[in-house]
Amino acid sequence: MWGQHCQHAPASTATLERVLNAYRPSVIVEIGSLFGGITAYIGTWAFLNGRAHVLSLDMVPCMTVDVRDFLGRIGVVYWYEDAWKPDTVAKVFEYIMGRRMDGRALIYCDGGDKTRELALYSKTLDAGDVIGCHDYTTEVAIGGAAEALGDGWQPILDIEQVRAQRLLQMFWEKKG
Numbered sequence: 532m533w534g535q536h537c538q539h540a541p542a543s544t545a546t547l548e549r550v551l552n553a554y555r556p557s558v559i560v561e562i563g564s565l566f567g568g569i570t571a572y573i574g575t576w577a578f579l580n581g582r583a584h585v586l587s588l589d590m591v592p593c594m595t596v597d598v599r600d601f602l603g604r605i606g607v608v609y610w611y612e613d614a615w616k617p618d619t620v621a622k623v624f625e626y627i628m629g630r631r632m633d634g635r636a637l638i639y640c641d642g643g644d645k646t647r648e649l650a651l652y653s654k655t656l657d658a659g660d661v662i663g664c665h666d667y668t669t670e671v672a673i674g675g676a677a678e679a680l681g682d683g684w685q686p687i688l689d690i691e692q693v694r695a696q697r698l699l700q701m702f703w704e705k706k707g
């Protein structure tokens with residue numbers, strides 16, 4: 532993406548963009564930046580669509596200086612943090628609360644254990660917010676994701692389409 536390695540297939544990137552267009556979050560958090568490929572895509576969407584706040588975090592600093600510079604110029608915030616630490620979850624919660632205004636938040640789980648991240652980060656979200664994960668149906672089991680989220684989360688994508696197009700992705704909206 533924008534010349535950076537990205538671990539998303541084009542169809543998955545397009546699906547992510549469809550979800551962003553439909554829900555228009557005011558705060559977006561990516562868990563697992565890696566080289567910043569999909570971060571650059573999300574950040575560019577935010578820059579072009581009302582400047583939503585974008586935070587991406589990773590426990591391994593993989594991004595080049597050029598990518599960090601590009602992301603900084605389009606307003607993406609990058610944290611070098613372990614997503615599984617309670618302190619990080621609390622800091623992300625504060626980040627969202629301080630910036631969401633009346634808008635929605637979207638958290639995209641693409642770190643080292645997406646099921647665990649769904650469990651940890653879904654707790655930071657409110658009704659109308661969206662959580663998603665990559666590697667759904669491969670690394671993240673359908674039942675495992677449902678258990679991690681608990682009650683009140685409605686899948687946004689049609690599972691048959693996810694399977695047929697090998698999107699390896701799912702998003703859920705929190706119901707009130």
Ligand SMILES: C[S@@+](CC[C@H](N)C(=O)[O-])C[C@H]1O[C@@H](n2cnc3c(N)ncnc32)[C@H](O)[C@@H]1O
Pocket residue numbers: 536537538539562563564565566567568569570588589590591593612613614615641642643644
């Ligand atoms: C699958 S890659 C992310 C791919 C990236 N989102 C993309 O689409 O190109 C997973 C990333 O999660 C990071 N990671 C693993 N465990 C983590 C943790 N506990 N906290 C933060 N990042 C973690 C890894 O360092 C790695 O960069």
